[in-house]
Ligand SMILES: Nc1ncnc2c1ncn2[C@@H]1O[C@H](COP(=O)(O)OP(=O)(O)OP(=O)(O)O)[C@@H](O)[C@H]1O
């Protein structure tokens with residue numbers, strides 16, 4: 279069975295439906311991204327999967343255990359970084375990691391070793407003896423994420439883990455997670471930062487208003503929902519006039535000239551292959567060789583806007 | 595290591611506010627010295643089995659129980675500290691059950707209460723006249739103190755599950771402490787209370803605690819005592835049960 283197996287999951291806070299008949303599965307060793315606007319139901323889903331909330335309807339299996347009945351078994355095997363900052367008021371960074379290791383029953387010697395590794399990895403060494411409430415927000419977040427690695431786990435939940443982190447630490451955190459995933463750790467990851475999801479996730483589910491609107495590999499999502507793509511052509515600026523004149527004869531192409539870069543033509547299309555063909559024929563007819571022809575990747579942001587914006591407009 | 599023990603160590607290392615603890619010893623100490631000696635001018639020592647017990651010594655038993663109560667109320671406030679700093683959720687997604695979490699809070703508070711009781715007892719030693727220790731009294735004293743701490747801690751936790759803000763919790767606890775304190779046998783024996791008050795006296799767990807402790811310390815026997823012991827244990831069990839039940843459904 280997959281580490282996470284959810285079918286027809288429904289959850290509501292009173293009358294407000296937060297997760298609406300959602301089904302998905304997460305495979306072993308996969309980094310699974312949960313992407314969606316504010317209030318989409320990401321955190322609620324995490325709270326259900328981590329046994330904080332009980333599903334109102336539907337079947338939820340985590341690591342092969344049924345929720346909510348077998349929550350106790352699940353909790354022994356998962357790591358969770360919640361969206362809300364959480365810390366021990368009176369402790370410094372080192373003690374905070376140590377107490378966390380202690381409640382996970384990690385022997386003292388191993389705790390010492392882990393603390394040193396984690397402080398180095400998350401660049402916290404110089405704050406070892408600083409009280410948590412004297413740390414900046416991003417620093418606190420680092421401690422919270424680092425803390426979770428004090429214990430071993432089969433499945434890790436991360437609810438917007440990199441919020442407040444600077445670029446370098448963010449990248450290092452993501453790389454740490456990637457590396458662990460390559461060793462078999464399964465990761466459930468939510469974020470607002472689309473490049474981040476693109477960088478780290480094997481598969482992505484886009485959730486909006488409690489419903490999953492798309493779920494696929496990030497590459498496929500872009501192909502499916504990226505919408506209009508751009509063919510980028512570079513020619514010798516001396517040839518530009520001829521090429522443009524020929525292309526503008528064709529109604530099927532919407533041609534743009536980049537005023538900043540001489541010899542650059544951009545063609546927007548929703549049928550990139552067909553467009554490629556037409557372009558090739560045009561160049562052959564003119565007996566001109568282009569410097570380059572390339573297809574620009576749509577960004578995940580485009581996918582996201584396409585999916586979520588369309589839906590929100592329809593709903594309103 | 596047992597999960598409950600791990601959580602208790604965490605409480606003692608990370609959550610219990612040492613400054614607050616010191617402040618909470620202030621009231622029992624005040625009771626012990628200021629009230630005790632002020633009233634002893636008005637209230638004559640009384641006789642139990644031929645031994646003379648001065649009023650300050652009589653009050654000392656109350657002070658010990660009070661220090662347990664203040665320590666125990668910490669349990670409820672510990673839950674609040676955890677909630678405010680979101681460690682509550684973090685622990686509940688860890689390798690624990692909710693029952694283990696509450697039990698750890700109750701035991702942490704019991705320990706803190708016991709610590710307070712030991713300090714107050716040591717301080718009160720010079721004024722504890724007329725003490726009569728028998729073979730059974732250590733058991734009675736320790737049993738009473740532990741049961742009282744357990745009950746008070748559970749009660750604080752139950753209250754903490756009903757209120758949604760820390761301020762309300764503190765206000766409510768102050769009110770309840772005030773009622774429990776004055777409608778109990780801390781200041782005078784229950785039999786001597788006016789009849790309307792006697793009813794409150796008799797359902798008030800503080801009364802049982804103080805009476806039992808006085809029996810342990812001075813051999814002060816009343817015919818109520820066996821019932822009081824029974825009630826203390828039952829009320830403690832019931833309140834702890836309610837705490838567990840409330841906690842199972844507490845909103846996150
Ligand atoms: N404790 C709560 N009580 C009532 N409603 C809630 C509660 N928590 C969340 N909600 C509602 O449930 C819906 C989903 O919230 P959720 O926190 O899961 O969103 P999210 O996708 O995590 O959003 P964000 O990106 O802002 O973190 C929202 O409409 C929110 O208002």
Ligand SMILES: [Mg+2]
Pocket residue numbers: 320321322361437
């Ligand atoms: Mg959220």
